[in-house]
Amino acid sequence: MRLRADLLPQExxxxxxxxxxxxxxxxxxxxxxxxxxxxxxxxxxADLDSARAFRDTDVVLAGEEGGLKPSGFDYxxxxxxxxxxxxxxxxxxxxxxxxxxxxxxxxxxxxxxxLASLYNAHAAARLAHQLATEEVAILCAGKEGRIxxxxxxxxxVLAEFLQIMGSYELEDGALTALTxxxxxxxxxxxxHLSAAAQALRQVGLEADVPFCGQIAVSSAxxxxxxxxxxxxxxxxxxxxxxxxxx
Amino acid sequence: MRLRADLLPQExxxxxxxxxxxxxxxxxxxxxxxxxxxxxxxxxxADLDSARAFRDTDVVLAGEEGGLKPSGFDYxxxxxxxxxxxxxxxxxxxxxxxxxxxxxxxxxxxxxxxLASLYNAHAAARLAHQLATEEVAILCAGKEGRIxxxxxxxxxVLAEFLQIMGSYELEDGALTALTxxxxxxxxxxxxHLSAAAQALRQVGLEADVPFCGQIAVSSAxxxxxxxxxxxxxxxxxxxxxxxxxx
Numbered sequence: 273m274r275l276r277a278d279l280l281p282q283e284x285x286x287x288x289x290x291x292x293x294x295x296x297x298x299x300x301x302x303x304x305x306x307x308x309x310x311x312x313x314x315x316x317x318a319d320l321d322s323a324r325a326f327r328d329t330d331v332v333l334a335g336e337e338g339g340l341k342p343s344g345f346d347y348x349x350x351x352x353x354x355x356x357x358x359x360x361x362x363x364x365x366x367x368x369x370x371x372x373x374x375x376x377x378x379x380x381x382x383x384x385x386x387l388a389s390l391y392n393a394h395a396a397a398r399l400a401h402q403l404a405t406e407e408v409a410i411l412c413a414g415k416e417g418r419i420x421x422x423x424x425x426x427x428x429v430l431a432e433f434l435q436i437m438g439s440y441e442l443e444d445g446a447l448t449a450l451t452x453x454x455x456x457x458x459x460x461x462x463x464h465l466s467a468a469a470q471a472l473r474q475v476g477l478e479a480d481v482p483f484c485g486q487i488a489v490s491s492a493x494x495x496x497x498x499x500x501x502x503x504x505x506x507x508x509x510x511x512x513x514x515x516x517x518x
Numbered sequence: 519m520r521l522r523a524d525l526l527p528q529e530x531x532x533x534x535x536x537x538x539x540x541x542x543x544x545x546x547x548x549x550x551x552x553x554x555x556x557x558x559x560x561x562x563x564a565d566l567d568s569a570r571a572f573r574d575t576d577v578v579l580a581g582e583e584g585g586l587k588p589s590g591f592d593y594x595x596x597x598x599x600x601x602x603x604x605x606x607x608x609x610x611x612x613x614x615x616x617x618x619x620x621x622x623x624x625x626x627x628x629x630x631x632x633l634a635s636l637y638n639a640h641a642a643a644r645l646a647h648q649l650a651t652e653e654v655a656i657l658c659a660g661k662e663g664r665i666x667x668x669x670x671x672x673x674x675v676l677a678e679f680l681q682i683m684g685s686y687e688l689e690d691g692a693l694t695a696l697t698x699x700x701x702x703x704x705x706x707x708x709x710h711l712s713a714a715a716q717a718l719r720q721v722g723l724e725a726d727v728p729f730c731g732q733i734a735v736s737s738a739x740x741x742x743x744x745x746x747x748x749x750x751x752x753x754x755x756x757x758x759x760x761x762x763x764x
Contacts, residue, residue, distance in 0.1 A: 280526055417531055418528075443664070444670070447711060448665060
């Protein structure tokens with residue numbers, strides 16, 4: 273089995289099998305937190321206007337623009353807020369700058385798309401390992417076209433968990449991510465150093481960083497189940513707790 | 519001063535100041551080796567046909583396609599061969615898959631474009647430090663849209679040399695590159711692990727890898743001096759040996 277980490281989304285890349293999309297500060301952490309809070313589905317739209325078009329009863333809008341809640345949205349992109357949000361049984365429509373766009377790129381070609389973070393790292397790696405037949409790819413969202421140390425570190429944590437479960441052939445990206453993971457015993461260090469954390473600090477949301485730095489707290493994994501128009505529909509996988517395949 | 523490492527070329531990125539282009543296996547190592555062998559100028563073209571259009575007396579063509587010498591070319595992309603080539607006073611026109619294209623991307627916006635490798639790492643870092651007024655960017659070529667462990671490692675070596683010369687503010691890419699550099703005391707280890715080295719092995723050119731792994735052997739640095747048509751003209755910088763600025 274191949275283990276691949278693409279540290280930035282690239283238009284020309286395609287994915288034959290399983291993709292773990294990572295935008296740890298904050299989109300994929302927040303998505304997982306909404307599932308923990310009981311959301312029935314997550315709709316990921318590629319832009320804010322597409323999200324607004326879904327407004328309805330039983331629908332809440334969440335996302336960010338410049339790190340802050342967009343106008344007319346119910347929630348920002350804060351995982352702390354998402355975890356406590358009264359979204360039981362509701363559809364959460366999300367749009368963020370880097371994470372949801374990266375999920376759309378993965379969805380063009382992959383067989384399975386999962387949203388991964390440190391918060392659900394164990395469960396996401398286990399599910400990826402169960403589903404994969406040839407390759408697990410970790411696709412980091414980065415930040416406006418540049419790699420994020422937070423995402424590279426998270427890719428390394430996921431790669432480490434995958435290596436515990438099975439025998440993987442690593443390529444250059446996965447080796448770089450693993451090296452980065454091993455260089456920082458405390459996950460809060462690379463997270464705090466990242467450009468994503470610096471941007472949060474500028475808008476007073478740095479308290480989201482420690483939430484994003486919790487490792488393997490949640491067993492919820494959002495998996496792509498279909499589409500409605502251009503939006504990707506993710507739901508909580510109900511089989512991540514099974515025993516891993518060989 | 520900012521120190522930035524972009525681990526993959528991205529169409530939408532721009533560079534305000536100095537760029538060190540890195541394609542250590544093999545384009546930027548080979549370019550430096552041609553300068554060591556006495557080449558008067560290097561013309562970097564974005565594709566093979568543009569290179570062929572320069573054929574003339576006092577011009578030699580060098581490059582690769584699938585790792586091998588393209589038809590009608592005088593040389594492949596081997597730094598061993600380049601170092602021994604009788605190119606004194608000649609123009610070497612180069613076209614390679616990843617490296618020369620990355621140089622073109624940098625040349626769109628940067629004030630200074632330098633070709634860097636392990637082979638000239640000291641001299642390239644020193645010249646970049648002398649020239650820069652706000653930012654040194656290390657731009658890795660990668661391999662067909664995916665990062666190369668060899669290039670990330672080289673970026674880390676350059677970043678380390680730059681940090682010795684002055685005080686730099688590091689972003690996520692530079693931190694990742696430095697971490698990778700520190701994880702491998704022996705440069706041959708990441709180079710041999712890289713996809714670029716694996717591709718060379720498949721065409722029987724693995725003996726180029728140890729050449730590319732020599733650190734700071736050459737004081738030659740190719741610096742962008744102008745253009746002829748679409749081709750970038752690089753010449754050997756004659757001031758790299760000066761004392762570094764503060």
